[in-house]
Amino acid sequence: MRLAIVGAGWAGxxxxxxxxxxxxxxxxxxxxxxxxxxxxxxxxxxxxxxIDNGQHIMLGAYADTFALMDRLGLDLAGTLQRTPLALESADGGFRLALPRLPAPWHLGGALLAARGLGARDKLALARIFRALQRNRWRVEAGTTVARWLRQHRQGARLQSLFWGPLCVAALNTPVEQACAQLFANVLRDSLGATPEACDVVISRADLSSLWPDHVEQMQPAHPHGRIEIRRGQPVRHLEVGKPGVSADMDAPPAATPISGRDGASTISIQPGVIVNGESFDAVILATNVPSARRLLAQLPVAPGQTPACHTLMRRLSAFRFIPIATVTLELEHPWNMPASMLQLHENRAAGHYGQWVFNNVAFMAQPAAPMLHIVISDAAQALEMGEAELVRRLQAQLAEQGRRFGPLPAVVKHELIAEKRATFAAVPGLERPQPRTPWPGVLLAGDWTDTGYPAVLEGAVRSGQAAVAALACADRT
Ligand SMILES: Cc1cc2nc3c(=O)[nH]c(=O)nc-3n(C[C@H](O)[C@H](O)[C@H](O)COP(=O)(O)OP(=O)(O)OC[C@H]3O[C@@H](n4cnc5c(N)ncnc54)[C@H](O)[C@@H]3O)c2cc1C
Known part of the structure; x- marks a missing residue:
């Protein structure tokens, strides 16, 4: 089959x-x-x-992502830094590290040894995990993370040190709005699984050369398999089939004609798609949501499919997006911060917007220069103040909270990357689409499809593979 894929993100x-x-x-x-x-x-x-458009971390639970890199023949041990989960604040006041004990003892061990939490907080954490396990990681439908935490009496300190940072890092959505079920799914597959599933995995190379750049050179397992990647080629036009003409001139005549927009004259449309004027048997739209919506809006709606098409378009219109900002500080010399990643105390009232700091010399295979990457999820408010002011405040926050590592070296240069539509807002009740659409031969992939995860890399990879599986099913029907 001649297959077009629109979008060369991790899903596509x-x-x-x-x-x-x-x-x-x-x-x-x-x-x-x-x-x-x-x-x-x-x-x-x-x-x-x-540099990367934003610092990313993967979890040991990203099984399909690692299997894909393995399939591409990459040396995982060399390209990825993998460390047991250790959440530690830059000021050293909080630390929760998972010991290499079999589940569920890893959690118990982590709680017993946790620094910065009182006995009451540790008990509350143990209770909420117990409740999650008992309920098979299901939470009441429509519940936000904030409500779920209140129901389980998680104290203010526990929320500010543990739950708040974890939720915004995983869902890029503040606890007051975030969907508790999506958060529970992440917890199920990480803290609720094995200690290895919680491992923090960081790329030692930039994210494009980690594996996306290797796809062009891959040797497909099937002798007829072939991949061509056309960079710098946005898809602006999408059509399904052609009235009375088979989309793939080499293919046998189509088996399942559908009706055109004009129900009265019943134009016969053969399956197949036309992407920027070129014929394919099928297309996977692995773009962002607005782009997928724009392309689908060009397609004719067959009379019998009207409700299904409207439902899909309504679902796509319901997505909202939340920015992530990453500020990179290039230092005169490396800072004495030994960990790859530390947590910063966010306190917007005090002008402290940084949430995590990453030290590139601790994980990059060949750092171009000593750099710190400071991550701000849910960054709309931080971005309002302007780059110079944000950078000044982040430097002050780092100097204050990382005092134990000595003075922050002079900042030689800096860069702010604001990804305005970094992820969708992972709110309760969001209806995410399946890979199959009402249009035969048109499929969807992307972290925003119904992966069961928030907008994360593993969800993107799984969605791409799910779209190919759906294509195979559609082919058989
Ligand atoms: C700053 C930041 C930090 C993040 N941190 C993490 C993290 O730590 N861990 C984690 O797991 N996830 C993280 N994420 C989320 C993760 O990056 C995404 O879930 C994942 O990259 C989404 O992949 P995708 O393929 O679904 O979509 P995308 O990566 O958005 O891919 C869509 C592609 O389609 C292309 N495209 C769009 N329209 C068209 C068109 N009309 N024609 C041709 N091409 C088109 C785009 O250029 C793009 O390349 C982060 C995201 C950001 C932005």
Whole structure:
């Protein structure tokens, strides 16, 4: 089958690898010149280095992502830094580290040894995990994380040190709005699983060269499999089939004609799709939500499909997005911060917006220069103050909270990358679409489809693979 994939983010590329391995002839259209989508490398004009569009962490639970990298023949031990989960604040006042004990003793051990939490907080944490396990990781439908935490009497200190930072890091949505069930799903597959599933995994290379750049060179497992990636080629036009003409001229005549928009004259449309004027048998839209919506809006609605099409378009319109900002400080010399990643105490009233700090010399295989990446999720408010002021405040926050590592070295240059639509707001009741659409041969992939996860890399990879599986099912029906 000639398959078009729109978007070379982790979803689109995961779909491309799976489809080529199954023998499909895959063409990937990517608007940008860089591969990786929202997890990609960028050339920073300020720093004059290649950095990521935002610091990403993976969890040991990202099984499909690691299997994909393994499939591409990558040396996982060399390209990834993998460490047992240790949540530690820069000021050293809070630390919760998972010992390598079999589940569930890893959690008990972590709680017993936790620093900065009183006995009451530790008991409350043990109780809420027990309740989650008892309820098979289900929480009441429609509940926000804030409400769920209140129901389980999680104290203010526990919320500010543990739950708040964890929720905003995992869902990029503040606890008052975040969907408790999506959060519970992340907890189930990490803290609720094995200690290894909680491992923090950081790329030692930039995110595009981690695996997306390897896809073009891969040798598909199937002799007919092929991948062509067209960079800098946005898809602006999408059509389904052609009246009376088979979309794929080499393919046998179509089996399941559908009716055109004009129900009265019943135009016969053969399956197949036309992407920017070129014919394919099927397309996977692995773009962001607005782009997918714009492309689907170009398609005719067959009379019998009207409600299903309207439902899908309504669902796509319901997504809201939340920014993530990453400030990179290039230092005169490395800071004495030994960990790859530390938690910062966010206190917006005090002008402290930083949530996590990453020290590149602790994890990059070949750091271009000593750099700190400071991550601000749910960053709309932080971005209002302007770059210079934000950078000044973050430096002050780092100097204050990281005092134990000695004075912060002089900042030589800095870069602010604001991803305005970093992730969708992971709120309760959001109806996320399945890979299949009412249009035959048109499928969806992306972290925003119904993956059971918030907007994360593993969800993106799984969604791409799910779209290829749905394609195979559609092919058989
Ligand atoms: C700053 C930041 C930090 C993050 N941190 C983490 C983290 O620590 N851990 C984690 O697991 N996840 C994290 N995420 C989320 C993660 O990056 C996303 O879940 C994942 O990258 C989404 O991949 P995707 O393929 O679904 O979508 P995208 O990456 O958005 O890919 C869509 C692609 O489609 C292309 N495109 C769009 N329209 C068209 C068109 N019309 N024609 C051609 N191409 C088009 C785009 O250019 C893009 O390349 C973070 C995201 C950001 C932005």
């Amino acid at each position: 590329l995961a779909a491309a690898v799976r489809a080529a391995d199954q023998g499909h002839d895959v063409t990937v259209f990517e608007a940008s010149h860089m591969l990786g989508g929202r997890a990609r490398a960028v050339e920073s004009p300020q720093l004059e280095h290649r």
